[in-house]
Amino acid sequence: MKRLKRFSLGVVALSFCGLSQATFAQEQADFQTWLTELKVEAKQKGYSDELIEKALTGLKPYPKAIKSDRAQPEFKRTFKRYSTKRLSEWRIKTGLKMKKKHKDMLEKVGKAYGVQPRFILAFWGLETNYGTFTGNNDIIRSLATLAYDKRRGPYFRKELFNALTILKEGHIELEDMKGSWSGAMGQGQFMPSSFLQLAQDFDGDGRKDIWHTHADVFASIANYLKHYGWNDQQTWGRQVTLPDNAKSLVEQVKQTTPEKGCRALRAHSDKLPISQWNELGVRRLNNNDLPAVSLKATLTVPDGVSGDAFLTYGNFRTILRYNCANSYAITVGLLSDKLK
DSSP, X not given: OOOOSSOOHHHHHHSGGGSOHXXXXXXXXXXXXHHHHHHHHHHHTTOOXXXXXXXXXXXXXXXXXXXXXXXXXXXXXXXXXXXHHHSOHHHHHHHHHHHHHTHHHHHHHHHHHTOOHHHHHHHHHHHHTTTTOOOOEEHHHHHHHHHHHSSSHHHHXXXXXXXXXXXXXXXXXXXXXXXXXXXXXXXTTBOHHHHHHHOOOTTOSSSOOTXXXXXXXXXXXXXXXXXXXOOTTSOOEEEEBOOTTHHHHHHHTBOSSOOSSOGGGGGBBOOEEHHHHHXXXXXXXXXXXXXXXXXXXXXXXXXXXXXXXXXXXHHHHHHHHHOOOHHHHHHHHHHHHHTO
């Protein structure tokens, strides 16, 4: 993060209790000055005075957003710890119940977008516990705080204006625009830019309601995956066992040319045909040969060669477009397998 001339909001978040009253007051004043300038830009972008006044007046910094941005569990925890917590008995059992309860709609959406229902369920379950916890954070306040922070300021500034556009288009009321500390919203946790590009009005009521309407929630998740190249004739990958020479094997198959895309792919091997992985001694969990399919796959060992190992296919890259973290993407895949 670039060093700021004034105290950054990150300092407020990380050592909030240690700030003097004078420093805290100055930080608040700096934020209000920044907010005044933001309102001028919003006016120039064509947002109404009424919307600007309602959405942006009276905002205060939200230190929790900064703290959370620096401690995301997908990057701070081992894969084993992350996945074990999220692949809970409750999440699996509830997912199977939801699969039965919403069977007709899931199948209808799955057919319309070419995405297997179990993957729609897996994203829904992992993101918001099947819609039961979508976040209670004020989206505008969170985005304004992160835009002011400067670590990823330009990105969150754009997302803030996208959120204003969503309000302008009438998809949700300001007081109901709640979500995560990062600005992700609804039962599928879409950032405002993803909402504007990919959210769906599947029930045809004129609103893309990813907060309350299951048809819109499922269709939006499916459309996101379809947009980024999902292939419903394939799965995501599989957990595998490695041969006794696992350490030397991992060294042998390291990427010769870095794979483009999400930075998480840097922790993957070269792409090799399944037949070649078989020849190298990689096996299914039951030690049988890998399936005889004409796919290429990469190997990743998120906790090192002594931990779990996975071969991943093309759809895994699409999962990473939702969240660029191997722990997250593998856990989505494993949850989807439990929901078959």
